[in-house]
Amino acid sequence: MNRAAAVLGPDDELWHLGDVALGYLDSSLTNLARIPADVTLVAGNHDRCHPYNGKRGERFVEVYRARCQLRDLVLANTSLTLANGVEVQVSHFPFAETEAVATSRPDKFAQWRPVDDGAVVSCRHLPGQVRVPVAGRKLVQAHHRPTVTRPHATSAAR
Numbered sequence: 560m561n562r563a564a565a566v567l568g569p570d571d572e573l574w575h576l577g578d579v580a581l582g583y584l585d586s587s588l589t590n591l592a593r594i595p596a597d598v599t600l601v602a603g604n605h606d607r608c609h610p611y612n613g614k615r616g617e618r619f620v621e622v623y624r625a626r627c628q629l630r631d632l633v634l635a636n637t638s639l640t641l642a643n644g645v646e647v648q649v650s651h652f653p654f655a656e657t658e659a660v661a662t663s664r665p666d667k668f669a670q671w672r673p674v675d676d677g678a679v680v681s682c683r684h685l686p687g688q689v690r691v692p693v694a695g696r697k698l699v700q701a702h703h704r705p706t707v708t709r710p711h712a713t714s715a716a717r
Contacts, residue, residue, distance in 0.1 A: 576683035577603020
């Protein structure tokens with residue numbers, strides 16, 4: 560967070576891909592508010608406002624919006640068109656096969672994973688990074704585990 564606060568300014572945009580509040584809310588949520596950019600949070604499974612938490616999570620939506628001073632709070636997968644025209648799926652979670660969720664355990668996050676439609680995905684749960692301008696602004700993730708982009712085969716190649 561310190562690095563993001565130091566390098567980003569009011570003309571920048573930051574998309575944080577979740578798990579911003581793993582500890583105490585009073586000390587962790589305000590970290591995003593220190594960043595002088597427009598901040599969008601894509602809620603992660605460890606964020607109390609994530610839909611995985613059901614009714615209990617709904618109580619935290621406004622708490623996250625206010626304490627993080629968010630431009631937007633995304634509770635589901637979304638897409639983003641980068642300045643170079645590439646459309647990117649944005650999710651806290653990767654595609655199902657990328658985390659080897661095809662194990663004997665049921666995937667409790669299946670309904671929140673992006674659909675593999677051949678698009679590029681930027682997600683929180685994998686190593687790697689994407690830094691591409693969004694409408695002339697920087698796209699940076701403020702987490703020690705950076706985002707990943709991965710092109711998928713087109714439907715003709717499947």
